Amino acid sequence: MPTPKVGLAKQHTCHATGCCLAELGYSVLLVDLDHQGNLSDDLGRGDEDYTITDLFENPKYDTNTLVYPALFNNEVISNLDIIPADITLAVEARSAERYRHRLQILEDGLARLKKEYDFILIDCRPAIDLSIENAFLITDLVVVPVDMDRRATKGISDLFEVINEIKRTEKFDS
Incomplete structure (x- = not known):
């Protein structure tokens, strides 16, 4: 299992928790909602063509194309997938305000996933925007290091x- 680099505790906590749950045999999806994309980078998915931004650009986007297996040293980590983020998320989350059901974008997108997960962990940036509001609306538990x-x-x-x-x-x- 990969060891997350030292940095902000929120991303590290999401990364480490996801890896531990996957190692225990649970199917885990990590969703990177931080436009810096550090979680994505740490799991080998920092340069993908399709990211969570695509869902906020088009709420009917096929979310299944956003899911990638997490990697460590270019090898797949069993039971651990990620929906990566990129820098364009910061801008697109603001422009998604135009959508009528803007607070359900993430919930609806995750509901369309073909694969079922035991746990979905969401790494949020330390600011409130539409993407973070979407995450708070669907979460069962908030962990704040x-x-x-x-x-x-x-x-x-x-x-x-x-x-x-x-x-x-x-x-x-x-």
Whole structure:
């Protein structure tokens, strides 16, 4: 199994958790929603022709063409697939605001996958845009790695307020 490089804890946590679940025999899909695409790069998929951006450009896009096996040293990692991201996601997520069902783009796209997964893990960038709102709406669990200083813990409180607003719930299980 690959060892993620040291960096921001959010991407590392998604990567490591996905690899561990795959090693345990679960079928895992990682979705890279960070336009920097570090998760994609780390799993050998940084230069693909088709990425999650294609789904936000065209919500009816065949999501199955976006799924690639994760790689380590050019070898396939069993049970681990990825939908990669690229830099164009930052712009396209903004322009997807024009779609009527814009908050269901990711949910609808993932529902069209032919392969079933035991776990779908989504690596989100540290900002709120349409793609991140899509992720929050369909998630069952949010994991937020954070330094334990006053500003960071205040940021967590603010984030959960945003999630509650997006999910339109009184209290998101945090």
